[in-house]
Amino acid sequence: MTLISPSRRVRRTPFSDGVEAAGVEAFTVYNRMFLPTMFRSVEEDYHHLKSAVQLWDVSCERQVQITGPDARELIQLLTPRDLAKMKDDQCFYVPIVDETGGMLNDPVLLQPDADRYWISIADSDLLLWVKGFAAARGFDVEVTEPDVSPLGIQGPKSDDLAAALFGDKVRDLRFFRHMKVEFQGREFTMSRTGYSKQGGFELYLEGSEYGMMLWDALMEAGKSMDVHAGCPNLIERVEGGLLSYGNDMTEENSPHECGLGKFCNSDADFLGKDRIAREAAEGPDRRVAPISIDGKLPLCDRAWPVLIGDTQVGQVTSAIWSPDFNTNVAIGMINRGFDDPGTSFQIQTQAGLRDAVVAPKFWN
Amino acid sequence: MTLISPSRRVRRTPFSDGVEAAGVEAFTVYNRMFLPTMFRSVEEDYHHLKSAVQLWDVSCERQVQITGPDARELIQLLTPRDLAKMKDDQCFYVPIVDETGGMLNDPVLLQPDADRYWISIADSDLLLWVKGFAAARGFDVEVTEPDVSPLGIQGPKSDDLAAALFGDKVRDLRFFRHMKVEFQGREFTMSRTGYSKQGGFELYLEGSEYGMMLWDALMEAGKSMDVHAGCPNLIERVEGGLLSYGNDMTEENSPHECGLGKFCNSDADFLGKDRIAREAAEGPDRRVAPISIDGKLPLCDRAWPVLIGDTQVGQVTSAIWSPDFNTNVAIGMINRGFDDPGTSFQIQTQAGLRDAVVAPKFWN
Numbered sequence: 203m204t205l206i207s208p209s210r211r212v213r214r215t216p217f218s219d220g221v222e223a224a225g226v227e228a229f230t231v232y233n234r235m236f237l238p239t240m241f242r243s244v245e246e247d248y249h250h251l252k253s254a255v256q257l258w259d260v261s262c263e264r265q266v267q268i269t270g271p272d273a274r275e276l277i278q279l280l281t282p283r284d285l286a287k288m289k290d291d292q293c294f295y296v297p298i299v300d301e302t303g304g305m306l307n308d309p310v311l312l313q314p315d316a317d318r319y320w321i322s323i324a325d326s327d328l329l330l331w332v333k334g335f336a337a338a339r340g341f342d343v344e345v346t347e348p349d350v351s352p353l354g355i356q357g358p359k360s361d362d363l364a365a366a367l368f369g370d371k372v373r374d375l376r377f378f379r380h381m382k383v384e385f386q387g388r389e390f391t392m393s394r395t396g397y398s399k400q401g402g403f404e405l406y407l408e409g410s411e412y413g414m415m416l417w418d419a420l421m422e423a424g425k426s427m428d429v430h431a432g433c434p435n436l437i438e439r440v441e442g443g444l445l446s447y448g449n450d451m452t453e454e455n456s457p458h459e460c461g462l463g464k465f466c467n468s469d470a471d472f473l474g475k476d477r478i479a480r481e482a483a484e485g486p487d488r489r490v491a492p493i494s495i496d497g498k499l500p501l502c503d504r505a506w507p508v509l510i511g512d513t514q515v516g517q518v519t520s521a522i523w524s525p526d527f528n529t530n531v532a533i534g535m536i537n538r539g540f541d542d543p544g545t546s547f548q549i550q551t552q553a554g555l556r557d558a559v560v561a562p563k564f565w566n
Numbered sequence: 567m568t569l570i571s572p573s574r575r576v577r578r579t580p581f582s583d584g585v586e587a588a589g590v591e592a593f594t595v596y597n598r599m600f601l602p603t604m605f606r607s608v609e610e611d612y613h614h615l616k617s618a619v620q621l622w623d624v625s626c627e628r629q630v631q632i633t634g635p636d637a638r639e640l641i642q643l644l645t646p647r648d649l650a651k652m653k654d655d656q657c658f659y660v661p662i663v664d665e666t667g668g669m670l671n672d673p674v675l676l677q678p679d680a681d682r683y684w685i686s687i688a689d690s691d692l693l694l695w696v697k698g699f700a701a702a703r704g705f706d707v708e709v710t711e712p713d714v715s716p717l718g719i720q721g722p723k724s725d726d727l728a729a730a731l732f733g734d735k736v737r738d739l740r741f742f743r744h745m746k747v748e749f750q751g752r753e754f755t756m757s758r759t760g761y762s763k764q765g766g767f768e769l770y771l772e773g774s775e776y777g778m779m780l781w782d783a784l785m786e787a788g789k790s791m792d793v794h795a796g797c798p799n800l801i802e803r804v805e806g807g808l809l810s811y812g813n814d815m816t817e818e819n820s821p822h823e824c825g826l827g828k829f830c831n832s833d834a835d836f837l838g839k840d841r842i843a844r845e846a847a848e849g850p851d852r853r854v855a856p857i858s859i860d861g862k863l864p865l866c867d868r869a870w871p872v873l874i875g876d877t878q879v880g881q882v883t884s885a886i887w888s889p890d891f892n893t894n895v896a897i898g899m900i901n902r903g904f905d906d907p908g909t910s911f912q913i914q915t916q917a918g919l920r921d922a923v924v925a926p927k928f929w930n
Contacts, residue, residue, distance in 0.1 A: 205592040206570040207603035208867035209800075210883050211689060211812030212594060228569040230576060231595035234689065234812060239571035301701040306694065325575060325598065327691035330670065334698030337665040337837065436573075448575030448598060473701065503572035519574050 215261035216413025224431030232262035238433040256432025258354030266321040270343035282466035303477030304453040324447035360402035366423040399442035443564030458486040492561040495530035579625035580777025588795030596626035602797040620796025622718030630685040634707035646830035667841030668817040688811035724766035730787040763806035807928030822850040856925040859894035
């Protein structure tokens with residue numbers, strides 16, 4: 203790992219002071235904003251995430267806010283998922299695809315208030331796609347990036363921590379639903395979502411100036427639960443098969459390739475419909491798969507070709523050692539016919555070839 | 567400075583192996599790609615840049631490639647600059663603005679071949695804006711990010727180095743013009759451009775597989791010129807008043823605010839025309855200015871408020887000590903009436919207040 207140079211362009215967050223005080227060791231950059239990647243060590247953070255509760259500065263999940271009379275019509279055009287099925291308090295995972303059916307982002311859509319939508323984005327400037335589309339078509343909408351920064355509460359003790367600060371009603375919040383919580387006389391939207399399989403919430407901080415008050419209050423309330431600053435954990439997310447946009451899928455991949463076919467159920471005229479309809483009928487040419495790899499691995503910082511003899515049949519894009527499952531866990535995109543569980547092949551890493559096999563399912 | 571975690575999402579470049587072998591010390595992330603920021607030290611790199619020649623891995627200046635019959639019409643709609651004035655071999659600095667006149671990017675447009683345009687971008691996914699606009703309006707174009715990675719040759723000995731590899735004809739290339747050069751039997755586009763005031767070229771590597779061959783050949787050819795791996799240098803760029811998108815301007819700023827009024831000369835119906843016409847007539851409410859700051863500065867990793875008493879009259883967004891000019895050089899955006907040379911005010915840094923004054927002009 204190398205050092206990262208600070209500049210305004212790579213943005214700090216409302217929680218950066220807290221993250222630094224908690225001893226962050228490494229970052230990545232996500233939507234031109236700092237995202238912590240390690241506090242104690244990736245393995246220590248992992249064990250703690252699975253046993254206690256962590257605060258995650260996921261401010262980099264920026265919001266594309268859409269208001270105005272045409273908001274819903276615009277969004278429906280941009281996703282293959284049928285928005286008519288979305289409940290008022292629901293968080294809706296919506297693949298966003300371009301006109302060729304390629305994934306541009308895999309965000310969560312919610313309607314925090316009757317008059318506005320938030321698209322909570324992965325790592326691409328989806329704002330520009332939505333704005334460009336709206337401007338070109340003359341939709342009556344306003345598309346902005348508001349001062350909203352999500353704070354994750356993740357881990358098995360998340361309900362206890364959230365209840366300590368916001369009351370027991372948070373325990374009744376259903377998976378992928380949102381509610382309002384109150385803090386210091388202000389209302390914030392909180393959802394039962396998050397980028398781990400350990401349970402928890404995302405609290406949408408609106409107004410950067412309240413960031414550190416909220417961070418400090420949660421740290422204080424969570425002392426007895428061994429709360430610690432944390433972050434999305436590479437081991438845990440690969441075990442759980444949580445895809446990362448830019449790592450495991452790019453604009454070259456369709457929703458069906460990414461295992462997101464079930465979210466392609468709209469009858470409206472959305473972009474990319476031709477490819478999506480064809481792949482729904484015929485199946486995609488390649489598909490995301492869980493892969494178990496033998497031997498010692500270097501850092502997976504590039505796509506690793508998957509080989510059978512000299513023939514490339516896919517690629518691995520995330521991989522790391524799993525202490526709990528005693529194997530290297532990995533996510534790959536594998537050509538049709540080579541993605542059945544038990545299929546063996548080799549992985550070309552920058553440190554040489556490694557034997558690998560398609561696992562029956564993701565581990566968590 | 568903290569460590570940066572590797573992942574596929576933050577992309578390596580065709581020259582990364584060379585950059586690492588040359589002993590890179592720090593990176594930033596730019597268009598989700600590594601951009602080196604320091605090799606020996608920022609000051610040592612700076613003195614070397616001003617006296618010798620450097621190879622810069624600026625692959626992160628990604629290209630938005632536009633082909634198809636409607637390409638030119640589409641581009642003209644997206645910029646206030648009149649494309650009719652662009653020569654075939656010219657590199658055209660084109661502010662790209664949204665429908666409100668806010669800057670989305672400040673790229674360079676060129677036409678490397680008769681049938682395609684490249685928009686060589688700063689740090690935002692302009693690809694999505696152009697694609698979204700084209701898809702929504704049904705323009706007959708194809709908009710892609712091709713496998714093209716610019717390599718900078720910068721410094722006073724740039725002509726000597728380029729001539730050593732590509733022949734003496736490169737010496738006749740005019741400022742902001744491009745030509746074809748040959749390497750290993752392949753043609754590449756090279757322009758007399760670059761993000762320094764020291765002179766030099768940008769070579770548009772097309773085909774990642776040729777990256778290290780080109781890097782190694784230039785390193786070999788430049789031995790007698792003390793060639794070294796380098797990168798955009800913060801001191802040198804602030805001295806020269808080279809703005810950085812995301813640092814010194816964002817989508818909140820208009821071209822006139824950024825000092826780019828001279829590039830707003832199109833009579834066509836471009837986006838954001840209302841604001842741009844109004845500011846052309848009345849002047850913008852704030853403007854980029856060179857600022858000299860007293861005292862020891864912390865790292866400028868956030869916008870610093872510019873204060874007269876308790877009143878904020880602007881912000882500073884890039885600042886660093888200049889050994890050659892014996893002052894802290896800075897770039898700010900200052901409200902009208904407070905941007906005249908000699909105006910004094912204070913800067914609120916994270917380490918306290920500093921006295922400052924508007925300089926007569928940028929230093930280089």
